[in-house]
Amino acid sequence: MAIAIPGSAYSDYIVFIDESGDHGLKSIDANYPVFVLCAALFNRREYIEAICPALNTLKMDFWGHDEVILHEHDIRKPKNQFAFLQDVANREEFQEKLSGFLAWARFKLVFSVIHKDRYVERYQVPRNPYDVAMSFVLERVFLDLHSKGQTNKRTKVIVECRGANEDAQLGEAFARIGGGENACGRPLPFDLLMIPKLSNSIGLQIADLCARPMGIRSLRPNQANRAYEIIAEKIRRDQQGRAEGWGVKVSP
Known part of the structure; x- marks a missing residue:
């Protein structure tokens, strides 16, 4: 009897989800009162054969190794391994190379942006913003995969661990949404994988780099936003x- 090849049940795509801001509603940062959830959808073959090597090459060029984890916050407010970015020339060169990579790499983005100040004003008993945001991004990713004929196989959805309680809540929400409590009205063919914060995941780093530019765009649409301009065509x-409604949902 033939034995299924490991991985043969999976679609041609993989999804990484990261966030910008926090989803708490008790204390809202007046300077950044939004919670952004970003889903980045990659073709698996392109991801492993082209995108990962290209970003690791960029890391090698600047650090001499590929173990550095790129975080938007560390690049924006550089210290430790990113301290060299305090020099204007270094920063410009790095930003140019990183921007070039993001413009070149092929992936698709789905965003949910929740303006928390408006959200708590509108709803007396608001739902958890993380659940609301996750519903939208999973539904739209499913619809995109459906258009590619990929929904007869499973797709891995990778997120970062956030703590025992938060991970348990996320797992429950993911199970509800994936089980059929979604706008598509059907079970979604997704498998959740939560990985440690220190995991050097290229997909999560890309999702992290894309999330805040969308938040700034939603807060201040008339402000110059080069990072958003680079990723806009990938939405x-x-x-x-x-x-x-297709790749972006702003609530409320």
Whole structure:
């Protein structure tokens, strides 16, 4: 009897989800009152054969090794391994190379942006913003995979561990949404994988780098935002180029 090859039940795609800001509603940062959940969808073969080697090469060029984990916050407010970015020339060179990589790499983005100040004003008993955001991004990723004929196989969804209680809540929410409590009205073919914060995941690093530019864009749409301009074409859109409701949901 033939034995299934490991991995043969999986789709051609893989999803990484990261966030910008926090989803807490008790204390809201007036300077950044949003919670952004970003899902980055990659073709698995392109991810492993092209995207990962390219970003690791960039790391090798600047650090001499590929163990550095790129975080948007560390790049924006450089210290420790990123202290060399305090020099203007170094920063410009690094930003140019990183921007070039992000522009070149092929992946698709789905965002949920929740303006927490408006959210608590509108709802007396608001749902957990993380649950609301996760519902949207999983639904839209499913619809995109459906358009590619990929929903007859399982797709891995990778997120970062956030702590025992938070991970348990996320697991429960993911199970509810994936089990059928979603706008698609059907079970979603996703498998959740939570990995440690120190895992050197290229996909999670890319999702992290893309999340805050979307938050800034939503807060201050008229502000110059080069990072958003680089990733804008990667956002899921309809045939007319509209992102709202397709690859971006801003609530409320």
